[in-house]
Amino acid sequence: MPVVLDSGSLSEYIRTYFFVRFSSPCSHREMYSPEPNSDNTAVRIWAETTQQEKGDSLTEGYVLKLWDFTRVSVTKNNLQEMKEIWAQWDDEIKWLFYCHYGDLPYLLDVKLDERLFRALVQYWNSAYSCFTFGRVDLVPTIEEYTALIRCPKIQVDRIYSKAANGPAFSKRLINITGMSEQWVTARIKQKEVVAHPDVKKRVDVFALSIYGLVIFPKALGHVDEPVSDLFDRLRKRTTPVPAILAETFRLLNACRRAGEGRFIGCAQLLLSWFHSHFWKVEKEENKEWRAPWMVPDEILYRCGDFDWVPLLGIWGAVGYAPLLVLRQYRSRQFTPPTYGLAQCEFVFTGNNYKKRVREISNA
DSSP states (O other), X not given: OEEEEEGGGGGGOOOOOOOOBOOSTTSOOOOBOOOTTOXXXXXXXXXXXXXXXXXXXXXXXXXXXXXXXXXXXXXOOOOHHHHHHHHHSOHHHHHHHHHHHTTGGGGGGOOOOHHHHHHHHTTEETTTTEEEETTEEEOOOHHHHHHHHOOTTOEEEEEOOOOTTOOOHHHHHHHHHOSOHHXXXXXXXXXXXXXXXXXXXXXXXXXXXXXXXXXXXXXXXXXXXXXXXXXXXXXXXXXXXXXXXHHHHHHHHHHHHXXXXXXOSOHHHHHHHHHHTTOEEEOSSXXXXXXXXXXXXXXXXXXXXXXXXXEEOSSEEEEEOGGGGGGGGTOOOOOOOOTTSTTOOEESOSSSHHHHHHHHHTO
């Protein structure tokens, strides 16, 4: 039987958050600081006034039906060969990888606790794209996932947007590897990545394998074509984080609404984020249950004309409201604006999605 959640419960929340206006590289940004001594009165007044004027994301009287238990399976590739490849590389090659792609290799060793993951999914609130534990909300944010990946090359203001008419899959692989089409065709499988004669290209193909087999494991043993489009943009220092979050949220939404499903996002990264909020740090008078390096100086909370943050993925788009979860940053919680949040999710199919993608890209 489904569990019924009344949309009116949001008005009872008293929340706090961080604010950044995030749009194109040349856009104006407005920042919210979670520091205890920061004066965020203007942001709080704006948020509460906007929510009161526009109303909630869900209309009054609307009920969201969620299943008592969501049966979810996790897509897992056999990563043993990739672990062996990484172990064979010397420190120089590993450092080259870290400089260009960050800390992705640690995902190969993250133990995928399927029981914990299934338990976590039960608390996902698809109405507001966040985890709801009683009266406390949590959600992975752009800043937190950026901290987990730790890639020095990316620029946070260069977001990924699906190309309307991009090159063919094989052409992208040729661009990534710098080799001929015949070479690419013969070595499409990840296990031959070490065969590349150029060290930098070997690193590139290994990183592509992580993106295709760990971060977006839609097809077991293969790299899905949209993954190559995102990866090709990394050379322009595009950040992959919004796309990773978008697909994580969309997949969690789909599983919760259907009561079952296959999660084809990065479960390893989501579990790493979850564990980071139970990082015990001893202090003189109390304990801090959060990894200290996960607390950012400022948070992106708004994008263009949106009162929250829209996220473009590789298969679809969704939005989330970082102001819902200010408690997870030790900030005072207040009521955030959510109007339009529940209606913003869509997939990259049909005739109208390109227009919506442009609207988000130009925000």
